[in-house]
Amino acid sequence: MSHPESTLSGIARAADPAFVTAVDLGGRAAGPMAPAPPESEQRTSRRGVAAVLVGNVGNAAAGLMPPLVALPIYIGVYDPEGKAGSLGLTLGLLALTLLVFTPVFGAISDRTTSRLGMRKPGLLAGTGVLVAGLFIQGLATNVPLLILGATVMAVGSALFTASYSALIPDQVAPASRGRVLGFQSLILVVMGVSASIVGPALIGNQLVLFTAGGGLMIITTLITTMLLKDRLLDKKDVPAQPALRALTDGFAYNPKSAPDFSRVWASRFLVTLGVSFGGFSVYFLTDQLKVSADALPGLISLTGVINLGGTVIGTLGGAFLSDKLGRRKSLVLITGMILAAGGLITAFSPDVPVFMLATAVIAFGLGTFIPIDGALVMDVLPGGKAQTGKYMSIMTIADQLPRAIGPFLAPGVIALGALTPMGGYPVLYLFMGIFSIIGGLVVRKVKNAR
Incomplete structure (x- = not known):
């Protein structure tokens, strides 16, 4: 899916009615260095919004197909007996790689003095590495090669x-x-x-299934870099420090120095940990609800359509309420409760229709959570504009660490749940709800945001 520039400009105008007076950060007359202005004076760049949205299209197209469809299917093909453990290992290593490398690359991004800008080099290099990982997975003939490809893809995604x-x-x-x-x-x-819709139709062609989004990502990244008026950093403004210190500085953070940021980080971590348990929905359908192999592709597509409807409604509502009310702490708690309700319904699903209802509730809750939580993060972002990449990358750990831990924990939770009358997969979804509610409660402790 792609958007012409005129459509993106329309989206940008809808996002900010003040675009008629907008200026591009890093403006044309700013000289060799264009530092970002204070937040109180910052204007929205129309081209910047367009670059953000275009880049997201390709990144999502390339990065979502493997974990949502391709990896569960082909891990099931190459390791049918140990598929839950193998999928957990693969997704866990993918997230762990993102966890380790993203803060390092974030610190490097904040120190990049390229004539292209601070952010463009990482966008271009990351796209190349990510696409290489997709091809490795597409050509894999066993689980270890799938894991290798997923790891390479994760390094590119981190970059x-x-x-x-x-x-x-x-x-x-x-x-x-x-x-x-x-x-x-x-x-x-x-x-x-x-x-979810295209993937099942490509199950018979492993290479195409894994790499379908890679070509699109290359195109959208090129468009993004052409649209983006990137910030420029002068070499004299880069802190003088050894190269190793510059790399490890991406992890240098004292939680006590920014307590609100730390609380939002913990909240996102807990909610994401709960959501990570939902990555086993294919196996819930096949093992818990006894869906046949012939019916599975159609149900994957149906799940995708339901996810679209629920998340679109949730996202539009969450984005509007986030900016309109500004009361993001309460809204995060509400979304945590919605996610918990979805996990509870899933756990007690007697059949596919109830499971699909639960899918819609979870999609609505997650769609609502994303823009509200994202705006709250930026409300409490420490370090000033000079360290934006670093602290946004640290917040990425709250996304990736639970995605690394969750898939490793999930098989154990499933095994323990199997000892109960409920069964393994229902118990897994109950844990999803528990973590979501706790995450919503933690954010209530934030003091300097509403």
Whole structure:
């Protein structure tokens, strides 16, 4: 799926009615270095919003197909007996790789003095590495090669994400971030649904299934770099420190120095940990609800359509309420309760229709959570504009660490749940609800945000 520039400009205008007076960060007359202005003076860049949204299309297309469709299917083919453990290992290593490398690349992004800008080099290099990982998975003939390809893909994703996650703070004023994040999450949902619809039709062609989004990502990344008026960093403004210190600085963070940021980090971690348990939905259908192999592709597509509807409604509502009310702490708690309700319904699903209802509830809750939580993160972001990439990458750990831990924990939870009358997969979804509610409660402790 792609958008012409005129459509993106329309989306950008809808995201910020003040675009008629917008200026591009890193403006044309700023000289060799264009530092970002203070947040109180920051304007939204129309081209910056367009770059953010275009880049998200390709990144989502390339990155979502493997974990949503391709890896569960082909791990089941190459390891039918140990598929739950193998999938957990693969997804866990993928997330762990992102966890380790994203902060490092984020610190490098904040020190990049390329003539292209601070963020463009990471976007381009990350795309190349990610696409290489897709080809490795597409050509794999066993689980170890799938794991290798997923790991290479994760390194590329970390490199891309470290620069991409800094674009909204760089290019979008605080008052517009909730809406831009809403459009961004809508794109993720549409591409995820596209993967769920297109993926089953490509199951017979492993290479195409894994690499279908790679070509699109190359195109959209090139368009993004052409649209983006990137910030430029002068070499004299880079802190003088050894190379190793510059790399490890991506992890240098004292939680006590920014307690609100730390609480939001913990909240996202817990909610994401709960959501990570939902990655076993294919096996819930086959093992818990006894869906046949012939019926599975159609149900994967149906699940994708339901996810689209639920998440679109949730995202639009969440993005609007986030900017309109500004009461993001209460809204995060509400979304945690919605996610918990979805997990509870899933756990007690007697058949496929009830499971699909639960899917819709979870999609609605997650869609609502993403723009609200994203805007709250930027409300409490420490370090100033000089460290945007670093702290956005640290927040990425709250996304990736639970995605690394969750798949490793899930097989154990499933095994323990199998000893109960409920069964393994229902207990897994109960844990999803528990973590979601706790995450919503933690964010209530944030003091300097509403």
